[in-house]
Amino acid sequence: MEKIKLIIADDHHIFRKGILSIVSEDADIEITGEAANGDDALKLIVENKPDIAILDIDMPGLSGLDVARKVKSQKLSPKIVILTIHKDKEYFDEALELDIKAYVLKESIANDLIDCIKRVAAGEYYISSAISGYLVEKNKSSGKQSDFEKLTNSEKEILKLIAQNKTSAQIAGELFRSVRTIENHRNNICSKLGLKGPHALLLYAIEHKTKL
Amino acid sequence: MEKIKLIIADDHHIFRKGILSIVSEDADIEITGEAANGDDALKLIVENKPDIAILDIDMPGLSGLDVARKVKSQKLSPKIVILTIHKDKEYFDEALELDIKAYVLKESIANDLIDCIKRVAAGEYYISSAISGYLVEKNKSSGKQSDFEKLTNSEKEILKLIAQNKTSAQIAGELFRSVRTIENHRNNICSKLGLKGPHALLLYAIEHKTKL
DNA sequence: ATTTTTCTAGGTAGAACTACTTAGAGCTAA
DNA sequence: TTAGCTCTAAGTAGTTCTACCTAGAAAAAT
Numbered sequence: 001m002e003k004i005k006l007i008i009a010d011d012h013h014i015f016r017k018g019i020l021s022i023v024s025e026d027a028d029i030e031i032t033g034e035a036a037n038g039d040d041a042l043k044l045i046v047e048n049k050p051d052i053a054i055l056d057i058d059m060p061g062l063s064g065l066d067v068a069r070k071v072k073s074q075k076l077s078p079k080i081v082i083l084t085i086h087k088d089k090e091y092f093d094e095a096l097e098l099d100i101k102a103y104v105l106k107e108s109i110a111n112d113l114i115d116c117i118k119r120v121a122a123g124e125y126y127i128s129s130a131i132s133g134y135l136v137e138k139n140k141s142s143g144k145q146s147d148f149e150k151l152t153n154s155e156k157e158i159l160k161l162i163a164q165n166k167t168s169a170q171i172a173g174e175l176f177r178s179v180r181t182i183e184n185h186r187n188n189i190c191s192k193l194g195l196k197g198p199h200a201l202l203l204y205a206i207e208h209k210t211k212l
Numbered sequence: 213m214e215k216i217k218l219i220i221a222d223d224h225h226i227f228r229k230g231i232l233s234i235v236s237e238d239a240d241i242e243i244t245g246e247a248a249n250g251d252d253a254l255k256l257i258v259e260n261k262p263d264i265a266i267l268d269i270d271m272p273g274l275s276g277l278d279v280a281r282k283v284k285s286q287k288l289s290p291k292i293v294i295l296t297i298h299k300d301k302e303y304f305d306e307a308l309e310l311d312i313k314a315y316v317l318k319e320s321i322a323n324d325l326i327d328c329i330k331r332v333a334a335g336e337y338y339i340s341s342a343i344s345g346y347l348v349e350k351n352k353s354s355g356k357q358s359d360f361e362k363l364t365n366s367e368k369e370i371l372k373l374i375a376q377n378k379t380s381a382q383i384a385g386e387l388f389r390s391v392r393t394i395e396n397h398r399n400n401i402c403s404k405l406g407l408k409g410p411h412a413l414l415l416y417a418i419e420h421k422t423k424l
Numbered sequence: 425a426t427t428t429t430t431c432t433a434g435g436t437a438g439a440a441c442t443a444c445t446t447a448g449a450g451c452t453a454a
Numbered sequence: 455t456t457a458g459c460t461c462t463a464a465g466t467a468g469t470t471c472t473a474c475c476t477a478g479a480a481a482a483a484t
Contacts, residue, residue: 012297012318014234014325018226021233085224085297106224113226152460165411167440180463187443198441198470199377199414364430379470392433399473400430410440410471 003030004121009041010056026114038062042070050078052120057084057091068098079120102126150192158185163205215242216333219260221253222268238326250274254282262290264332269296269303280310291332314338362404370397375417
């Protein structure tokens with residue numbers, strides 16, 4: 001049997017060391033490259049053509065999700081394993097749309113990492129149990145587009161500025177619109193998203209900043 | 213020369229593995245215990261009496277800073293090394309007050325970790341260079357207590373509720389006070405902290421939630 | 425014992441946001 | 455071409471928060 005070719009991308013040196021020391025105990029797996037940022041990871045994927053790429057989300061330059069996006073759009077081959085500290089639904093949802101094969105929380109890799117790699121190599125999926133609850137919800141509500149997707153472009157643009165804690169007056173100034181227009185957009189966004197109360201919109205905007 | 217006795221506390225298995233694999237290369241250092249949470253770390257410190265305790269901040273139960281606090285108040289011996297992903301000034305400031313000997317960012321340990329341990333063992337301090345800038349500011353403004361410390365108890369209590377995105381009316385209801393009282397407290401907090409603008413107080417409260 | 429601080433509460437004003445309404449222009453799709 | 459959506463703008467009303475102010479009672483500090 002061929003060895004499973006693996007690359008690791010994580011900007012934390014000890015993290016790479018840790019994965020290495022876990023994985024190197026297994027004879028079926030071979031690490032063919034390490035990267036400390038997304039750009040290097042992308043190069044490694046192109047040059048080494050690994051079977052599996054383990055990507056951290058938080059990296060300087062391209063994030064793990066960015067790398068996954070590029071790999072997907074360029075129809076390159078490796079199966080993507082996202083390894084991250086983020087338990088947030090947001091990141092997981094984004095990963096799901098990018099055809100990742102595994103989403104593993106850094107806190108929940110004890111003996112599971114090798115199991116995960118072998119499953120993914122065999123074509124299966126692997127999702128950390130702490131995260132898999134989101135999948136259940138997802139299945140229940142599938143079909144319905146997420147509230148966020150209902151927003152129009154100009155609504156998203158305004159939401160971006162709201163996330164920067166700008167007042168309607170400031171936003172109106174920046175976009176050369178009437179304050180009333182901005183206020184109307186705020187209202188429409190609130191009702192589309194089901195937001196109520198004085199600061200609800202600002203807090204929503206800040207929470208979903210990453211998508212804007 | 214005696215070996216430096218070390219314990220490691222981090223809830224991420226691979227992180228511990230990573231540190232282990234770095235540190236075990238050095239003959240002067242001996243790892244006498246590992247913990248995956250703050251409570252176990254505290255037990256290890258009491259039982260093993262290590263020279264140095266490497267503590268992560270984010271752990272279930274007691275955080276690394278909580279452990280440092282207990283160790284300090286109980287006058288136990290180990291020198292504390294905080295190893296964390298947090299670059300925020302807030303965490304660092306808190307660590308400083310707890311007499312920690314080193315504050316190391318997980319991203320910036322390549323070959324430095326062993327150097328750090330040896331310096332700390334020798335009685336020196338070690339602060340990641342990305343963080344040390346805060347120290348400079350600190351020195352400039354030392355003497356002045358931080359703005360946050362100026363708040364009275366009831367102001368802090370109200371700030372806690374503000375961080376939960378409650379309106380003045382809701383807070384007044386919960387605390388059996390007049391709405392006007394709450395509004396006055398908000399005002400006093402704002403002026404003590406130098407906050408201006410509509411949502412500034414809410415955002416401040418959310419940012420400093422950890423301290424409340 | 426006197427001063428200061430804290431907590432309480434209210435007055436007044438204005439800014440900012442929410443909530444719901446109408447309405448015209450422009451663009452898109454059935 | 456009609457129907458619908460988007461973007462623009464404004465009317466009206468009400469809530470929430472900011473920004474000043476005064477002021478008494480209680481607690482803490484000097």
